[in-house]
Amino acid sequence: MRLTLPRWTGTLAVKTAVFITVMCCALAALLGALVHVSVTNQTVGQARDQALSRLTDAARAYQAGDTLMPGAGIDPPGLPPALRELAADGERGTMVAQHRGRPTMWAAGPADDGRALAVAVDYSQQARTIDGLDRAIVWSAVPAIGTTLLLGSLAVTRVTRRLHATARVARRISAGDLDARVHDDRSRDTRGRDEVAAVAAALDSMAASLQGKLLSEQRFTADVAHELRTPLTGLHAAAELLPPGRPTELVRDRVAALRTLTEDLLEISRLDTGRERLELGTEELGALARRVVRATGGGTEVRVVRDARVETDRRRLERVLGNLVANAHRHGRRPVTLSVNGPVITVRDRGDGYPGYLVAHGPQRFRTEGGAKGHGLGLTIALGQTEVLGARLEFGNPPDGGAEARLTLPQRPPAQGARPDGSM
Secondary structure (H helix, E strand, O other): OOOOOOOOOOHHHHHHHHHHHHHHHHHHHHHHHHHHHHHHHHHHHHHHHHHHHHHHHHHHHHHHOOOOOOOEEEOOOOOOHHHHHHHHOOOOEEEEEEEOOEEEEEEEEEOHHHOEEEEEEEOHHHHHHHHHHHHHHHHHHHHHHHHHHHHHHHHHHHHHHHHHHHHHHHHHHHOOOOOOOOOOHHHHOOOOOOHHHHHHHHHHHHHHHHHHHHHHHHHHHHHHHHHHHHHHHHHHHHHHOOOOOHHHHHHHHHHHHHHHHHHHHHHHHHHHHOOOOOOEEEEEHHHHHHHHHHHOOOOEEEEEEEOOEEEEEHHHHHHHHHHHHHHHHHHOOOOEEEEEEOOEEEEEEOOOOOOHHHHHHOOOOOOOOOOOOOOOOHHHHHHHHHHHHOOEEEEEOOOOOOEEEEEEOOOOOOOOOOOOOOOO
């Protein structure tokens, strides 16, 4: 079975755990080496002093003609060649070597006729002491490293969990949920606030400020559009009373454009509030597409590759398709086709294609290019209504030319009162 890590784990936790492990191992190796070298030097020094002391006693006995003590002799078997050569040169020295299967501390010095007087001291106890010390260092380092790694991972996990919570809130805010907040408990304590709490507090403050500014802009837009409706209604009624003629047509055309712009602004302000409610019903997409084409004045070819019945809000879906078809006729070139292939509806024209910024970032209000007429609100409203429907609207430029808008309806509509990103 594959090990599945919790969501709050990530590269920071893994890197920190690896760093703690490497540092603990390095520290344990350094301390172990220092202790090993220190104890070994002390043990070897004591054994060397003992061997040299016995060598001195053996030299006195040899010069006096007395019998040598046990473990001493002239050119004894097992004497390391390096010590034999050192003694032949008239110098004294010591060396640890294996003798009869046991570690032995040798001490050798010059004798007569180029021979070596040597003393062997058993080094088994000292060797066992050093081996035992090495094993103790290793076995004590393993639990120490494990405990340090566990405590360090727990500490890092708390930090990474808070960082992931902050990142989730930031993603919710970027998706349009301006009510999302981190609410980190440590951010309220200014004295004990750490860096994560400071980031969380800054994010909450930014979200609150952004929400306030957007709400002010939404209220301003809605108020302006609402206040314009009354004088525009009067202008429209007055324009209808003007005598026929070219000036009258121009006035009526401009009044109609202002009324359309005002209604679009009101619709955008309602969409921005995120409180639009769906009126669901079962619709056949082929028949709905034909109704939209008839309402927009025709000139659009309808292709039903595979019809489908979906549960959706008919008015909003007709608004989306109507805006897409109208945009294709206004900014593109004929032929304009509206294709239905199951829950996917495509509107395509043979014009110069969508601008690069629109394909990359989506439609933007009051932005058009190439001297095109309009206010850039039609596609913005289409995208907003699409989000209310829980659908997906994509803009692209096919390789063979033209512009293509692809609307993919969901298998089931979003719950009432839910935001487009799925939050309440």
